[in-house]
Amino acid sequence: MQLEKMILRVEKIKLELQKIGSMRPGSLNKQFTVCGRPGCRCVDPSKPKRHGPYFQLSYVHNGKSTTQFIQKELVPVVSRQLKTYKNFRALTAEWVDLALTIAMEKLAEDKAQLKAQSSSRRL
């Protein structure tokens, strides 16, 4: 990609990041459980039917992992926040990739310019 195109893409990423809504890191898992109470449907010997689904949200923040249950009514909201966070991460990762490439190209340009200056001074 050309330098100008990369710089434009970075500007686009910044605009997209401004529009980012409510977000949170983590993943949502569906769980079924067995309570073990005698006679309960979950321990039925012929056709056990486990309890659930329960939705479990897990995430790691500042090195600490947390797991919490999410009521099924709140699953759509949380799912949206998780999706938004993934988008946020993808955008920032792309920005870092572009920033690094842009910085390397600028460094090479500056180096070439310094070399040209020092050789012209010698003349």
Ligand SMILES: [Zn+2]
């Ligand atoms: Zn049970």
